[in-house]
Amino acid sequence: xxxxxxxxxxxxxxxxxxxxxxxxxxxxxxxxxxxxxxxxxxxxxxxxxxxxxxxxxxxxxxxxxxxxxxxxxxxxxxxxxxxxxxxxxxxxxxxxxxxxxxxxxxxxxxxxxxxxxxxxxxxxxxxxxxxxxxxxxxxxxxxxxxxxxxxxxxxxxxxxxxxxxxxxxxxxxxxxxxxxxxxxxxxxxxxxxxxxxxxxxxxxxxxxxxxxxxxxxxxxxxxxxxxxxxxxxxxxxxxxxxxxxxxxxxxxxxxxxxxxxxxxxxxxxxxxxxxxxxxxxxxxxxxxxxxxxxxxxxxxxxxxxxxxxxxxxxx
Ligand code: B12
Ligand code: SF4
Ligand code: SF4
Numbered sequence: 001x002x003x004x005x006x007x008x009x010x011x012x013x014x015x016x017x018x019x020x021x022x023x024x025x026x027x028x029x030x031x032x033x034x035x036x037x038x039x040x041x042x043x044x045x046x047x048x049x050x051x052x053x054x055x056x057x058x059x060x061x062x063x064x065x066x067x068x069x070x071x072x073x074x075x076x077x078x079x080x081x082x083x084x085x086x087x088x089x090x091x092x093x094x095x096x097x098x099x100x101x102x103x104x105x106x107x108x109x110x111x112x113x114x115x116x117x118x119x120x121x122x123x124x125x126x127x128x129x130x131x132x133x134x135x136x137x138x139x140x141x142x143x144x145x146x147x148x149x150x151x152x153x154x155x156x157x158x159x160x161x162x163x164x165x166x167x168x169x170x171x172x173x174x175x176x177x178x179x180x181x182x183x184x185x186x187x188x189x190x191x192x193x194x195x196x197x198x199x200x201x202x203x204x205x206x207x208x209x210x211x212x213x214x215x216x217x218x219x220x221x222x223x224x225x226x227x228x229x230x231x232x233x234x235x236x237x238x239x240x241x242x243x244x245x246x247x248x249x250x251x252x253x254x255x256x257x258x259x260x261x262x263x264x265x266x267x268x269x270x271x272x273x274x275x276x277x278x279x280x281x282x283x284x285x286x287x288x289x290x291x292x293x294x295x296x297x298x299x300x301x302x303x304x305x306x307x308x309x310x311x312x313x314x315x
Contacts, residue, residue: 003131004186007179010126011072014119015265016177017170018073020154020188024059024066024180030149031057037215044219046228056144063137065182071151074116076106076269077173077261084253099278101314104223104247105173107298109269112175114296116140120177131183140177147176155188161213162201162251168194171258173249194257201251206240210251222248226310227302233313245282245310246299282311 004021011019034057043049055061059069083102106112120138128134139145148165152158157167164172168191195213202210209220218224222244225233242250252258274281274293287304294300299307 001186003183006127006130007070007185010123011070013126014123015074016072016119017075017174018156018167020071020151020156021185022069022071022150022153023187024063024069027057027146027149027153030146034146037218042211042215042217042219044224044228045230046218046224049218052144056146059145059180062143062145063135063180063182065135066180067183068181068185068187069150069154070179070181070185071147071154071156072120072177072179073151073156073167073170073174074112074119074177074266075170075174075262075264076108076112076266077171077258077264078105078108078269078271079263081105082108082271082275100243101245101279101282101311102243102249103245103274103299104249106175107246108271108275109266110296111298111300112269113140113142115266115268116175116177117142120179123179127179127181134181134183136179136181138177138179140175145178145180147178150178151176153190155191158191158193158195159214160201160255160257161195161199162205162210162255163214163216164252166194166255166257168257169260171261172252172255173258173261198256200254200256204250204254206242206250207237222250227306230306232309238313241314243314245314246302246307283315285311 007021008019037043038050060066083100117138117140120140124136124138127136141147148159151165157165160166160172165176166172167174202213207220207222209217211217222241225237226244226246272293290304290307302310
Protein backbone atom coordinates (compact mmCIF):
# COMPACT_ATOMS: atom_id res chain seq x y z
CA UNK A 1 0.00 0.00 0.00
CA UNK A 2 1.28 3.43 -0.97
CA UNK A 3 0.55 5.02 2.41
CA UNK A 4 2.35 2.29 4.35
CA UNK A 5 5.50 2.83 2.28
CA UNK A 6 5.20 6.57 2.85
CA UNK A 7 4.94 6.10 6.63
CA UNK A 8 8.00 3.83 6.73
CA UNK A 9 10.05 6.10 4.46
CA UNK A 10 9.15 9.15 6.54
CA UNK A 11 10.20 7.34 9.73
CA UNK A 12 13.62 6.73 8.18
CA UNK A 13 13.88 10.27 6.89
CA UNK A 14 13.27 11.66 10.39
CA UNK A 15 15.97 9.45 11.91
CA UNK A 16 13.85 6.80 13.61
CA UNK A 17 15.68 3.47 13.71
CA UNK A 18 12.68 1.19 13.29
CA UNK A 19 9.02 1.55 12.43
CA UNK A 20 6.25 -1.05 12.75
CA UNK A 21 2.49 -0.80 12.34
CA UNK A 22 -0.48 -2.43 14.11
CA UNK A 23 -4.24 -2.27 13.77
CA UNK A 24 -5.69 0.01 16.45
CA UNK A 25 -7.54 -2.46 18.62
CA UNK A 26 -8.20 -3.59 22.19
CA UNK A 27 -5.03 -4.91 23.89
CA UNK A 28 -6.57 -8.18 24.98
CA UNK A 29 -3.42 -9.88 26.27
CA UNK A 30 -2.29 -6.82 28.22
CA UNK A 31 -5.65 -6.10 29.91
CA UNK A 32 -5.51 -8.74 32.70
CA UNK A 33 -1.78 -8.12 33.21
CA UNK A 34 -2.18 -4.40 33.64
CA UNK A 35 -5.16 -4.94 35.92
CA UNK A 36 -3.22 -7.35 38.09
CA UNK A 37 -0.15 -5.07 38.15
CA UNK A 38 -2.29 -2.22 39.44
CA UNK A 39 -4.27 -4.39 41.86
CA UNK A 40 -1.04 -5.57 43.46
CA UNK A 41 0.15 -1.94 43.65
CA UNK A 42 3.24 -2.45 41.53
CA UNK A 43 2.79 1.14 40.44
CA UNK A 44 3.71 2.35 43.95
CA UNK A 45 2.95 6.06 44.08
CA UNK A 46 2.75 6.46 40.30
CA UNK A 47 -0.94 7.21 40.50
CA UNK A 48 -1.07 8.32 36.88
CA UNK A 49 -0.83 4.62 35.95
CA UNK A 50 -4.28 4.07 37.49
CA UNK A 51 -5.88 6.73 35.29
CA UNK A 52 -7.66 6.07 32.00
CA UNK A 53 -7.56 2.27 32.34
CA UNK A 54 -9.88 1.72 29.35
CA UNK A 55 -8.16 4.25 27.10
CA UNK A 56 -4.76 2.76 27.96
CA UNK A 57 -5.94 -0.55 26.57
CA UNK A 58 -7.73 0.76 23.49
CA UNK A 59 -6.37 3.60 21.34
CA UNK A 60 -9.74 3.94 19.59
CA UNK A 61 -11.04 5.49 22.82
CA UNK A 62 -8.12 7.92 22.85
CA UNK A 63 -8.09 9.06 19.21
CA UNK A 64 -11.45 9.19 17.51
CA UNK A 65 -11.74 7.05 14.42
CA UNK A 66 -8.24 5.66 14.81
CA UNK A 67 -7.36 2.65 12.70
CA UNK A 68 -3.58 2.29 12.94
CA UNK A 69 -0.86 2.56 15.56
CA UNK A 70 2.57 3.37 14.11
CA UNK A 71 5.34 2.48 16.56
CA UNK A 72 8.71 4.17 16.25
CA UNK A 73 12.04 3.36 17.94
CA UNK A 74 14.78 5.92 18.52
CA UNK A 75 18.19 4.70 19.68
CA UNK A 76 19.83 6.46 22.65
CA UNK A 77 22.85 4.21 23.20
CA UNK A 78 25.79 6.62 23.67
CA UNK A 79 29.16 6.60 21.90
CA UNK A 80 30.79 6.45 25.30
CA UNK A 81 29.12 4.74 28.23
CA UNK A 82 30.39 7.06 30.95
CA UNK A 83 29.96 4.58 33.79
CA UNK A 84 30.76 1.18 32.34
CA UNK A 85 34.23 -0.34 32.24
CA UNK A 86 33.04 -3.11 29.97
CA UNK A 87 31.86 -0.87 27.19
CA UNK A 88 34.86 1.46 27.29
CA UNK A 89 37.95 -0.65 27.60
CA UNK A 90 39.89 1.58 25.24
CA UNK A 91 38.94 4.75 27.16
CA UNK A 92 39.46 3.49 30.64
CA UNK A 93 41.48 6.45 31.90
CA UNK A 94 38.78 8.88 30.75
CA UNK A 95 36.24 6.90 32.66
CA UNK A 96 35.49 7.92 36.17
CA UNK A 97 33.15 5.09 37.00
CA UNK A 98 34.82 4.33 40.35
CA UNK A 99 34.36 7.79 41.77
CA UNK A 100 31.04 8.79 40.37
CA UNK A 101 27.32 8.63 40.75
CA UNK A 102 25.61 7.02 37.82
CA UNK A 103 23.02 8.53 35.51
CA UNK A 104 20.97 6.37 33.13
CA UNK A 105 22.00 6.49 29.53
CA UNK A 106 18.56 7.71 28.49
CA UNK A 107 19.20 10.89 30.48
CA UNK A 108 22.68 11.83 29.18
CA UNK A 109 21.44 14.58 26.89
CA UNK A 110 18.27 16.57 26.26
CA UNK A 111 14.85 15.36 27.34
CA UNK A 112 13.64 12.79 24.80
CA UNK A 113 10.05 13.93 25.15
CA UNK A 114 10.96 17.29 23.59
CA UNK A 115 13.33 15.89 20.96
CA UNK A 116 10.87 13.24 19.78
CA UNK A 117 7.80 15.51 19.95
CA UNK A 118 9.39 17.77 17.34
CA UNK A 119 10.09 14.82 15.04
CA UNK A 120 6.52 13.52 15.44
CA UNK A 121 5.00 16.91 14.62
CA UNK A 122 7.03 17.03 11.41
CA UNK A 123 5.98 13.42 10.72
CA UNK A 124 2.29 14.33 10.85
CA UNK A 125 2.85 17.41 8.71
CA UNK A 126 4.55 15.35 6.01
CA UNK A 127 1.73 12.76 6.05
CA UNK A 128 -0.93 15.48 5.81
CA UNK A 129 0.90 17.13 2.96
CA UNK A 130 1.20 13.88 1.00
CA UNK A 131 -2.04 12.05 1.92
CA UNK A 132 -4.43 14.89 2.66
CA UNK A 133 -6.55 15.61 5.72
CA UNK A 134 -5.99 12.82 8.26
CA UNK A 135 -6.82 12.70 11.93
CA UNK A 136 -3.86 11.65 14.01
CA UNK A 137 -2.04 12.25 17.27
CA UNK A 138 1.54 11.72 18.36
CA UNK A 139 2.64 10.22 21.65
CA UNK A 140 5.92 9.69 23.40
CA UNK A 141 5.39 8.44 26.92
CA UNK A 142 2.98 11.35 27.19
CA UNK A 143 -0.45 9.75 27.47
CA UNK A 144 -2.12 6.51 28.55
CA UNK A 145 -0.60 4.46 25.75
CA UNK A 146 1.23 1.18 26.36
CA UNK A 147 4.30 1.98 24.29
CA UNK A 148 6.02 -1.39 24.68
CA UNK A 149 2.91 -3.47 23.97
CA UNK A 150 2.30 -1.65 20.66
CA UNK A 151 5.92 -1.92 19.54
CA UNK A 152 5.83 -5.62 20.37
CA UNK A 153 2.61 -6.14 18.42
CA UNK A 154 4.19 -4.34 15.46
CA UNK A 155 7.09 -6.80 15.34
CA UNK A 156 9.78 -4.41 16.57
CA UNK A 157 10.93 -6.76 19.32
CA UNK A 158 9.82 -8.77 22.32
CA UNK A 159 9.39 -7.90 25.98
CA UNK A 160 12.44 -9.25 27.80
CA UNK A 161 12.28 -10.73 31.28
CA UNK A 162 13.23 -7.24 32.55
CA UNK A 163 10.03 -6.07 30.80
CA UNK A 164 11.75 -3.72 28.34
CA UNK A 165 11.35 -4.17 24.61
CA UNK A 166 14.38 -5.80 22.97
CA UNK A 167 15.11 -5.49 19.28
CA UNK A 168 17.27 -8.23 17.76
CA UNK A 169 19.45 -5.75 15.85
CA UNK A 170 19.70 -2.95 18.41
CA UNK A 171 19.25 -4.35 21.94
CA UNK A 172 17.01 -2.30 24.23
CA UNK A 173 18.51 1.18 24.65
CA UNK A 174 15.90 3.06 22.64
CA UNK A 175 12.81 5.17 23.18
CA UNK A 176 9.39 4.21 21.87
CA UNK A 177 6.92 6.66 20.35
CA UNK A 178 3.67 6.34 18.40
CA UNK A 179 1.49 7.99 15.83
CA UNK A 180 -2.14 6.96 16.12
CA UNK A 181 -3.87 7.56 12.79
CA UNK A 182 -7.35 7.27 11.30
CA UNK A 183 -6.09 5.65 8.09
CA UNK A 184 -5.78 1.96 7.36
CA UNK A 185 -2.29 0.69 6.70
CA UNK A 186 -0.58 -2.66 6.19
CA UNK A 187 0.04 -4.31 9.54
CA UNK A 188 3.19 -6.04 10.79
CA UNK A 189 3.25 -9.24 12.85
CA UNK A 190 4.84 -9.87 16.24
CA UNK A 191 8.08 -11.87 16.50
CA UNK A 192 9.03 -14.52 19.09
CA UNK A 193 10.69 -14.27 22.50
CA UNK A 194 14.48 -14.66 22.39
CA UNK A 195 15.30 -14.64 26.13
CA UNK A 196 15.52 -18.42 26.23
CA UNK A 197 16.80 -19.76 29.55
CA UNK A 198 18.76 -16.59 30.38
CA UNK A 199 18.02 -14.93 33.75
CA UNK A 200 20.90 -12.41 33.87
CA UNK A 201 18.64 -9.38 34.40
CA UNK A 202 16.70 -11.03 37.23
CA UNK A 203 19.92 -12.15 38.94
CA UNK A 204 21.58 -8.71 38.60
CA UNK A 205 18.75 -6.49 39.86
CA UNK A 206 19.99 -5.20 43.23
CA UNK A 207 16.53 -4.50 44.66
CA UNK A 208 14.83 -7.68 43.37
CA UNK A 209 12.41 -5.55 41.40
CA UNK A 210 11.98 -8.18 38.67
CA UNK A 211 9.68 -10.23 40.85
CA UNK A 212 9.12 -12.94 38.24
CA UNK A 213 10.15 -13.27 34.61
CA UNK A 214 8.56 -10.40 32.61
CA UNK A 215 7.11 -8.70 35.69
CA UNK A 216 8.71 -5.62 37.24
CA UNK A 217 7.41 -4.31 40.53
CA UNK A 218 7.71 -0.62 39.70
CA UNK A 219 7.64 0.29 43.39
CA UNK A 220 10.91 -1.62 43.96
CA UNK A 221 12.87 -0.30 40.98
CA UNK A 222 15.78 2.14 41.47
CA UNK A 223 14.38 4.13 38.58
CA UNK A 224 11.16 4.63 40.56
CA UNK A 225 12.95 5.59 43.78
CA UNK A 226 15.30 8.06 42.10
CA UNK A 227 12.90 9.62 39.56
CA UNK A 228 9.25 9.03 40.41
CA UNK A 229 9.09 8.91 44.21
CA UNK A 230 8.45 12.29 45.76
CA UNK A 231 9.04 11.26 49.39
CA UNK A 232 12.21 10.07 51.11
CA UNK A 233 13.74 6.84 49.80
CA UNK A 234 12.99 4.03 52.30
CA UNK A 235 15.85 3.20 54.68
CA UNK A 236 15.85 -0.49 53.82
CA UNK A 237 17.15 0.45 50.36
CA UNK A 238 20.42 1.80 51.78
CA UNK A 239 23.47 0.21 50.16
CA UNK A 240 21.46 -1.35 47.33
CA UNK A 241 21.64 1.34 44.65
CA UNK A 242 25.21 0.68 43.41
CA UNK A 243 25.69 4.47 43.04
CA UNK A 244 22.80 4.91 40.62
CA UNK A 245 21.60 8.48 41.24
CA UNK A 246 19.08 8.91 38.42
CA UNK A 247 17.43 5.84 36.92
CA UNK A 248 19.21 2.51 36.59
CA UNK A 249 20.59 0.57 33.62
CA UNK A 250 21.72 -2.60 35.38
CA UNK A 251 19.17 -5.03 33.94
CA UNK A 252 19.85 -3.74 30.44
CA UNK A 253 23.64 -3.51 30.82
CA UNK A 254 23.82 -7.22 31.68
CA UNK A 255 21.49 -8.30 28.87
CA UNK A 256 23.37 -10.23 26.18
CA UNK A 257 21.20 -8.63 23.47
CA UNK A 258 22.77 -5.26 24.22
CA UNK A 259 25.98 -6.51 22.65
CA UNK A 260 24.18 -5.41 19.49
CA UNK A 261 23.63 -1.86 20.75
CA UNK A 262 25.37 0.75 18.57
CA UNK A 263 25.84 4.51 19.09
CA UNK A 264 22.89 6.77 18.38
CA UNK A 265 22.78 9.46 15.76
CA UNK A 266 20.96 12.21 17.63
CA UNK A 267 23.25 15.11 18.61
CA UNK A 268 20.71 16.36 21.21
CA UNK A 269 21.28 13.18 23.26
CA UNK A 270 24.99 13.95 23.87
CA UNK A 271 25.92 14.77 27.50
CA UNK A 272 27.17 18.25 28.37
CA UNK A 273 29.75 19.31 30.99
CA UNK A 274 28.36 17.10 33.79
CA UNK A 275 30.01 14.08 32.16
CA UNK A 276 33.34 15.18 33.66
CA UNK A 277 31.93 15.49 37.18
CA UNK A 278 32.99 13.26 40.03
CA UNK A 279 31.29 12.60 43.36
CA UNK A 280 32.63 15.81 44.89
CA UNK A 281 31.14 17.95 42.15
CA UNK A 282 27.73 16.44 42.90
CA UNK A 283 28.19 17.05 46.64
CA UNK A 284 29.00 20.71 46.00
CA UNK A 285 26.29 21.26 43.39
CA UNK A 286 24.17 24.38 43.89
CA UNK A 287 20.62 24.92 42.67
CA UNK A 288 21.81 27.62 40.30
CA UNK A 289 24.34 25.34 38.59
CA UNK A 290 21.84 22.45 38.52
CA UNK A 291 19.25 24.61 36.78
CA UNK A 292 21.78 25.80 34.23
CA UNK A 293 23.44 22.46 33.41
CA UNK A 294 20.22 20.40 33.41
CA UNK A 295 17.92 23.02 31.87
CA UNK A 296 16.94 20.75 28.98
CA UNK A 297 17.72 17.41 30.62
CA UNK A 298 15.37 14.69 31.96
CA UNK A 299 16.98 15.36 35.36
CA UNK A 300 14.82 18.45 35.68
CA UNK A 301 11.95 16.05 36.49
CA UNK A 302 13.34 15.48 39.98
CA UNK A 303 14.33 19.14 40.32
CA UNK A 304 17.38 20.12 42.36
CA UNK A 305 15.77 18.96 45.63
CA UNK A 306 15.10 15.47 44.23
CA UNK A 307 18.62 15.07 42.87
CA UNK A 308 20.07 16.29 46.16
CA UNK A 309 17.94 13.72 47.99
CA UNK A 310 19.28 10.99 45.71
CA UNK A 311 22.92 12.04 46.18
CA UNK A 312 22.52 12.36 49.97
CA UNK A 313 21.03 8.87 50.02
CA UNK A 314 24.09 7.46 48.25
CA UNK A 315 26.72 9.33 50.29
C1 B12 B 1 5.55 3.26 34.46
C2 B12 B 1 6.86 3.20 33.71
C3 B12 B 1 8.02 2.90 34.43
C4 B12 B 1 7.98 2.45 35.89
C5 B12 B 1 7.49 0.98 35.96
C6 B12 B 1 8.23 0.04 35.01
C7 B12 B 1 7.38 -0.97 34.29
N1 B12 B 1 8.02 -2.02 33.85
O1 B12 B 1 6.19 -0.80 34.12
C8 B12 B 1 9.45 2.68 36.34
C9 B12 B 1 9.59 4.08 36.94
C10 B12 B 1 10.01 1.68 37.35
C11 B12 B 1 10.17 2.65 34.99
C12 B12 B 1 11.50 2.36 34.84
C13 B12 B 1 12.17 2.32 33.62
N2 B12 B 1 11.68 2.74 32.44
CO1 B12 B 1 9.82 3.21 32.15
N3 B12 B 1 8.03 3.55 31.66
C14 B12 B 1 6.90 3.47 32.32
C15 B12 B 1 5.72 3.77 31.40
C16 B12 B 1 5.25 5.20 31.67
C17 B12 B 1 4.52 2.81 31.51
C18 B12 B 1 4.90 1.31 31.52
C19 B12 B 1 3.68 0.45 31.78
O2 B12 B 1 2.70 0.52 31.07
N4 B12 B 1 3.71 -0.35 32.86
C20 B12 B 1 2.60 -1.19 33.25
C21 B12 B 1 3.01 -2.64 33.33
C22 B12 B 1 1.79 -3.51 33.56
O3 B12 B 1 3.55 -2.94 32.06
P1 B12 B 1 4.85 -3.81 31.87
O4 B12 B 1 5.78 -3.68 33.00
O5 B12 B 1 5.40 -3.50 30.50
O6 B12 B 1 4.21 -5.22 31.92
C23 B12 B 1 4.08 -6.05 30.81
C24 B12 B 1 4.90 -7.31 30.99
O7 B12 B 1 5.16 -7.47 32.35
C25 B12 B 1 3.98 -8.35 30.42
N5 B12 B 1 3.73 -9.46 31.32
C26 B12 B 1 3.17 -9.46 32.51
N6 B12 B 1 3.07 -10.70 32.98
C27 B12 B 1 3.59 -11.52 32.06
C28 B12 B 1 3.72 -12.88 32.04
C29 B12 B 1 4.28 -13.46 30.90
C30 B12 B 1 4.41 -14.93 30.87
C31 B12 B 1 4.70 -12.66 29.81
C32 B12 B 1 5.29 -13.26 28.57
C33 B12 B 1 4.55 -11.26 29.86
C34 B12 B 1 3.99 -10.73 30.99
O8 B12 B 1 2.70 -7.76 30.19
C35 B12 B 1 2.62 -6.51 30.80
C36 B12 B 1 1.71 -5.61 29.99
O9 B12 B 1 2.18 -5.43 28.65
C37 B12 B 1 6.38 3.61 29.97
C38 B12 B 1 5.87 4.59 28.91
C39 B12 B 1 4.55 4.19 28.35
N7 B12 B 1 3.63 5.13 28.26
O10 B12 B 1 4.32 3.04 28.01
C40 B12 B 1 7.89 3.86 30.26
C41 B12 B 1 8.91 2.98 29.52
C42 B12 B 1 8.45 1.55 29.63
N8 B12 B 1 10.13 3.13 30.30
C43 B12 B 1 11.21 3.11 29.61
C44 B12 B 1 12.51 3.12 30.16
C45 B12 B 1 13.67 3.45 29.21
C46 B12 B 1 12.70 2.84 31.52
C47 B12 B 1 14.05 2.58 32.23
C48 B12 B 1 15.04 1.78 31.41
C49 B12 B 1 14.65 3.94 32.63
C50 B12 B 1 15.92 3.87 33.44
N9 B12 B 1 17.07 3.62 32.83
O11 B12 B 1 15.90 4.05 34.62
C51 B12 B 1 13.58 1.80 33.50
C52 B12 B 1 13.54 0.29 33.27
C53 B12 B 1 13.02 -0.48 34.43
C54 B12 B 1 12.40 -1.83 34.01
N10 B12 B 1 13.16 -2.91 34.09
O12 B12 B 1 11.24 -1.87 33.61
C55 B12 B 1 10.93 2.97 28.11
C56 B12 B 1 11.25 1.51 27.68
C57 B12 B 1 11.90 1.39 26.30
C58 B12 B 1 12.10 -0.07 25.97
N11 B12 B 1 13.17 -0.40 25.28
O13 B12 B 1 11.31 -0.91 26.31
C59 B12 B 1 9.38 3.36 28.06
C60 B12 B 1 8.59 2.61 27.01
C61 B12 B 1 9.33 4.88 27.80
C62 B12 B 1 9.51 5.24 26.32
N12 B12 B 1 8.46 5.71 25.68
O14 B12 B 1 10.54 5.05 25.73
N13 B12 B 1 9.30 2.91 33.96
S1 SF4 C 1 16.26 -0.75 36.33
FE1 SF4 C 1 17.63 -1.47 37.99
S2 SF4 C 1 16.33 -1.62 39.81
FE2 SF4 C 1 14.95 -1.46 38.02
S3 SF4 C 1 14.49 -3.56 37.45
FE3 SF4 C 1 16.29 -2.98 36.24
S4 SF4 C 1 18.07 -3.60 37.50
FE4 SF4 C 1 16.26 -3.61 38.83
S1 SF4 D 1 19.12 -10.44 30.42
FE1 SF4 D 1 18.47 -12.40 29.55
S2 SF4 D 1 16.46 -12.80 30.46
FE2 SF4 D 1 16.91 -10.63 30.78
S3 SF4 D 1 15.95 -9.62 29.05
FE3 SF4 D 1 18.07 -10.02 28.46
S4 SF4 D 1 18.01 -12.00 27.39
FE4 SF4 D 1 16.07 -11.79 28.50
